[in-house]
Amino acid sequence: MNDAKRVIVALDYPDQLSALSMADQLDPEKCRVKVGKELFTRAGPEVVEALHKKGFDVFLDLKFHDIPNTTAKAVRAAAEMGVWMVNVHASGGRRMMEAARNELDQVNGARTFLIAVTVLTSMERQDLADIGMDIEPLEHVKRLALLTQNSGLDGVVCSAQEVAPLRQIVAPEFQLVTPGIRPADAEVGDQKRIMTPGEAIGAGSTHLVIGRPITRAALPVEALQRIENEILAAR
Numbered sequence: 001m002n003d004a005k006r007v008i009v010a011l012d013y014p015d016q017l018s019a020l021s022m023a024d025q026l027d028p029e030k031c032r033v034k035v036g037k038e039l040f041t042r043a044g045p046e047v048v049e050a051l052h053k054k055g056f057d058v059f060l061d062l063k064f065h066d067i068p069n070t071t072a073k074a075v076r077a078a079a080e081m082g083v084w085m086v087n088v089h090a091s092g093g094r095r096m097m098e099a100a101r102n103e104l105d106q107v108n109g110a111r112t113f114l115i116a117v118t119v120l121t122s123m124e125r126q127d128l129a130d131i132g133m134d135i136e137p138l139e140h141v142k143r144l145a146l147l148t149q150n151s152g153l154d155g156v157v158c159s160a161q162e163v164a165p166l167r168q169i170v171a172p173e174f175q176l177v178t179p180g181i182r183p184a185d186a187e188v189g190d191q192k193r194i195m196t197p198g199e200a201i202g203a204g205s206t207h208l209v210i211g212r213p214i215t216r217a218a219l220p221v222e223a224l225q226r227i228e229n230e231i232l233a234a235r
């Protein structure tokens with residue numbers, strides 16, 4: 001994997017101004033950015049457009065999970081905005097993912113990556129049991145990753161802990177995008193299935209999604225630089 005931009009900074013802010021002032025401290029040649037539910041619900045497509053104008057690749061993380069037609073049309077809207085990556089929940093099932101794939105393929109000139117969330121990195125075995133699933137997260141992640149690949153998508157979101165076992169069963173070009181990244185000295189917060197940046201790269205993660213360890217750091221740019229150094233050392 002020779003993509004130099006392995007870090008995707010999660011711009012989880014309550015308003016466009018805060019997100020853009022963080023983005024202004026970042027170099028679009030060195031990292032990508034993610035717009036998620038909080039920021040998009042408040043700021044809408046305008047913030048995506050502003051980030052594109054600044055030269056950033058944008059991962060629009062709205063985790064669509066709905067009936068096939070609704071999800072497909074939402075994915076089309078994202079692709080027409082020109083985002084670099086968009087995601088759905090794999091648990092929406094094969095027909096939902098295939099409909100999204102087909103719709104995306106009809107968007108003229110769209111080069112948007114379409115990936116699916118497997119098991120949220122904030123969940124552990126007990127959380128799956130609570131929703132009626134008596135299964136280890138890893139086993140469910142494997143099942144959903146294969147379903148995602150067979151539905152024609154470009155990759156999955158999973159924890160870096162699952163990357164090594166997944167690499168043995170998916171195609172080499174299948175993207176494994178991993179949130180739940182925590183440098184050794186960072187606060188864990190609500191994440192459960194975590195790994196350090198160096199471990200995640202060593203395991204074969206395609207991209208690392210990192211929010212609070214950068215955005216809540218006293219010196220975000222320095223925090224990102226330390227993470228980039230750790231990644232370089234692990235490659």
Ligand SMILES: O=C(O)c1cc(=O)[nH]c(=O)n1[C@@H]1O[C@H](COP(=O)(O)O)[C@@H](O)[C@H]1O
Nearest residue numbers: 010036061120121157179180209210211212
């Ligand atoms: O799809 C995602 O990006 C995602 C999936 C997942 O399983 N876990 C997860 O944390 N995320 C997102 O990744 C980011 C992680 O942020 P931090 O925990 O602050 O590093 C958040 O914006 C989450 O919405």
